[in-house]
Amino acid sequence: MERLFLFLLILATAGALGFWLVTRPVTADPDALTGLTGDAARGAAVFHAGGCAGCHAAPDAEDEARLVLAGGRRFESPYGTFVAPNISPDPEHGIGGWDTLDLVNAMQHGVSPGGAHYYPAFPYTSYARASVQDVVDLKAYLDTLPADATPNAPHEIGFPFNIRRSLGAWKRLFGDDGWVVAGDGLSPEALRGRYLAESLGHCGECHTPRGALGQLDMAAWLGGAANPAGDGRIPNITPGGLDWSEGDIAAYLETGFTPEYDVVGGEMAEVVENLSQLPREDLAAIAAYLKAVPAVE
């Protein structure tokens, strides 16, 4: 009896140790920033490509007000409702107290300065593919934006998804900062498009279907998905679902007009608002990439 108890105790300890190890936050090597300096002007382009304002601007903010990253926008999902936090430079309620390494850890490892896991509603699994230089530039730009003292609202997430520690295991299972579409055979333009679409642009987060644990189904990359907000479907943008020309795609991302001169709707209106600020060559690059993605029928 005593031996059985001992056995169970060892098993439980091993289990707890295993959970602790598997769910431990993994952060960036501080040396990764050595020699890098931030350029705010380049960071502005990273900001628009990353669509930061799309989630972190106050709900219904328009034009200049979209640069006040007060947070508060709500995102419904099968796991509960996520509320975008304040990422303005306010030292108390925003991220004014962060250094560049904190931002790298948040955006590329999904780990807060306090060592907690972020929910992947924050698309760090995509941002993980970005260059560290881009994040360093973004930090320089974010520091120039107006501070706002709106306090953060908590996420409304039920058990068991409210156990943040378990996200460590989720990241181990599904986090992958490799490129989805192989680079050989891609033109330099399509490679630039791949960088924008798979990392900063985080297109796959909405356009790729998800499995039971919320992980992306890489075999159906950009093949269209259910809308987590419940309204309709997010379209297939591989050549199997989108027959627009590259010019059509680039023009759509720039002006929001479809080839029939209907207009962009839903969440994508916000995306176009951000992407339209990028150089036209970048939009053409995204179009070239989308034409090179394996077709999902």
Add this chain to the structure above:
Amino acid sequence: MSILRSFTAALLGLGVFAGPALADGHLDAAVKARKAHMQLYAFNLGQLGGMAKGEIDYDAAAAGAAAANLADLAAMNQARYWPEGSDNFAMGEETRTLPALWDNIDDVMKISGDLEEATTALASAAGQDLDSLRAALGDVGKACGACHEDYRQSND
């Protein structure tokens, strides 16, 4: 009791099925008119968008004319295009206009003002050169999208 119940059910049934079927002729006409109006936007935008994409050679006179048409279209009084009861809940498949449009008339009028402003700016930019045309086109798209996003049933 059960007779009363089936009578009520029959009434409800009538109400549900008769709604779309009995839609007034004037509502149908209004939906047709506003769809035609949208088509005129698309036709003129096609000229400008084609130039912006490089599919059509830029021609200052043609661009200016198309943009002036858009500004005229945006300035037209559309009150009779949008009678109450011509939403997709009442009329079914015939229209994608959401009932919310009539609950938010102030917002709709604001967006309509934005469209007038954007098309007026486009009308003065389009005839200058291709870059001015391209720069002004985005704001027009934004105004179109603002209304469609909130007041039109999405397609899928």
